Each structure stands twice: as structure tokens, then as C-alpha cells.
Amino acid sequence: MPTKRIEIVQDILTVNDQIAEETNRLLHSKHIFSVNIMASPGAGKTSVILRTLQELTPEIKCAVLEGDTAPVTIDAEKVSGIGIPAIQINTGGDCHLNANLVRKGMQSLDLNALDFILVENVGNLICPASWKLGTDINVVIASIPEGDDKPYKYPNIYRGIQALVLNKVDLKPYVDFNLSYFKAGILALNPDVQFFEVSAKTGEGITDWAAWLKKQIKEVE
């Protein structure tokens, strides 16, 4: 029985990857750049996203897909609140988004009117790592109070990312966090990752991170 289960899971992952590729081709045909943002619950994904979107708009036409394990609209409402289209995706208890859910979510967006789609994955440092969504890049948002040992304890999520955004740097004075140890853990897994230090609370570092993202967006236009 374990073998059968593994076969079925592999089947599902194969189908998922095919859908992800189709999504990526569709988005490129529309000159849309896309990013999958992953993080632990409470790293400040939505706060960083709101600050980032404020830097990108109105020049870049943005939309957000909000993944949640429960039928809540807290994050989608925050994004809508700053005038950006937001689609809520409820995974129905599942611990990650998948390519099919993302494709369905995108059907509610006018792709001809967009330059950039940001997908906020479910808060989880383990499960989202295995599931391609069809986005161009993957980003992890980490945060100072989570601790500096996370790359050592949850390595898979850091392997397939292009950028790491370290949030809540305003809390550095109050938390024991060894930045060199944290960075060394990530660079050992992923030597090419772009590294940004930000605070969604104070705005520190957001401009640099948003400028890098904007450069990626401009390249597919």
C-alpha cells in the first residue's frame, strides 16, 4: 500500500507540473511576470507584499492571488484595500497551493490588463516547496524573531528560491539573531539567492527589494 500511495502522489505531482508549465507559457504570452511567495505563518508576508505593491504601482499593473488553508479573506481584503485586484484561494485545509488552484484563481483576472501577478502561498515552511505553481520565481520571506536556525531545520524551502527577504529587521535590537549563521545556512543550500533585509513596519529596505523585483518584471514585458 505505501508503494501505491507513492505512485499516486507522483502522478499528482506530474499533472501539477504540466499545469504549472501551461500557466507559465500563458503568462509569458501575455508578458506577465509572476512570483510565488512562501513563508512561515507570521513572517509578515502580507505586510511585505502591501509595501512592495505600493512601490510598484501605478507603473506596474499588479494582481494578487491569496492562498489560505481556511475560508478567510483577511489578506485579500488588505490588498483590495489599496486598490489592487486580489483573488482569495481557499485550499480547503490543504497545507500548500497547487498549480490547479492557481490556474483557477487566475481565471478571475483580466490577464490583458496586467504586468505582474504575485501569489501569496499558505503559511508553511515545508509543504509548498514541492509544488510548482507556474510562477517565474520563488521567494521566501523570513523574519528576525523566527530565529537564525530555520535554513538548517527546513532546508527544502530555501533550495528552489531566487530571493530571500528577511523581514522585521526593526526587531534586531530585541532578539538574538545571528545574521551570519542564518545567511551561511541559506547560501550553503542556494549560493545564487538574492538577499534583502527589510522591515514592513518601518519601510526599511523595501525600495531595494522592490527595485530588484521591478527589474525582473520589466525583463518579460
Place this chain on the structure above:
Amino acid sequence: MPTKRIEIVQDILTVNDQIAEETNRLLHSKHIFSVNIMASPGAGKTSVILRTLQELTPEIKCAVLEGDTAPVTIDAEKVSGIGIPAIQINTGGDCHLNANLVRKGMQSLDLNALDFILVENVGNLICPASWKLGTDINVVIASIPEGDDKPYKYPNIYRGIQALVLNKVDLKPYVDFNLSYFKAGILALNPDVQFFEVSAKTGEGITDWAAWLKKQIKEVE
């Protein structure tokens, strides 16, 4: 195919629950109390656990099972470092412990020499909620910088717990956290939960939480 997958998953959960019941019976026959501690990555599980064990020992004979998704021994070494038996359980990438892994881990412990077994689950606010381990109680450790909206976004994990330990209260002055909103979210899901505010950093609140735990341990002796 989706139906087949669901059947198999249900089968696995049924077997899991049977093993969990056997484990619980075995532990009770040895007068051992046990707890399953769950949290988001970086909530400070291990730091709270270390402080708690220092309050309980030497009166209570403790052991710890450390669940991790990767083959790291960071947490087990910290527990061993204060002289308490610690068994590392590597889930092999899985996002939660299960009853079989916990049973295997316990085989390395001398159950006749113990009063209390503490299981530290994998850092994850979603997946561990569905998997009984055979422990007497479930506890979630939350933390101030995670934000006050977690009970609304990850409701399942708060439903089956007996105690909620809110860690990092030393960061209250530096973080926007609405305690009433957080508590209301948890109490709506679980009106009978015991609520403790602690700081593993300063030690605040640890004595109250440890005293409550000690009372539960004493009741099964």
C-alpha cells in the same frame, strides 16, 4: 483517482489512530503523562521546552522526542545539554509527526524510569492537527511577533488543544499585537483552552505554565 487517494489516506489515518491509542494505553500503564507540542516554525518551541523542563526536573523524570523534517539534531542537542534524554525523530521531509514515528522513538526510552514524555512536533500550523500521536494533551505555542490573526487563518490546529502558550511577551512593546482579538479567535474555536503568557527569554510566566503541567503529570502518577 481522487477517491482512491482519499480512501488510502483515511486508511492511513485509521491505522495511525490505532497506534496512537496503543501508545496512550502503554504510557498510562507506566503512569507516564505525555504532551504533543505544536507551533509555527520560530515560535520558540524548543526555548519554552527547555525552560519548562528546568522547572519540572529533578522532581519529574522527563524525556523529549524531537520531531524534525530534516536530519538535524539542533534541538535534541539542546535538550541533552541540560541532562534530559532526547530522541531525534526525522520525518524524512514529512510535515508532521505520526503515531508510528512516535512509537518507534519511544522504543529508545526506558519507560520504567519516566514520569513525563514531551513530544516536540515539526514546526507547522497546519499538518500536525490531523495526526494523533497517543499523547494525553495537545499544546500550541504561539508567539507575539507571529501576529494576532493566526487563530482565524489556521483554525484547525487550535481546535484540539488543551493549552495555548503565548511566547515572546517580552516583545509586546515593539510589535502590534491585539491580545483580545487573538484570545477571542482561540476561545471561539476552543472555549475550554488554558491560556498562558510566557517569555522563554526572560522566564516570565514559565512558572505558572509549568505548575499547571506538573498538576496534570501528578494526576496520572
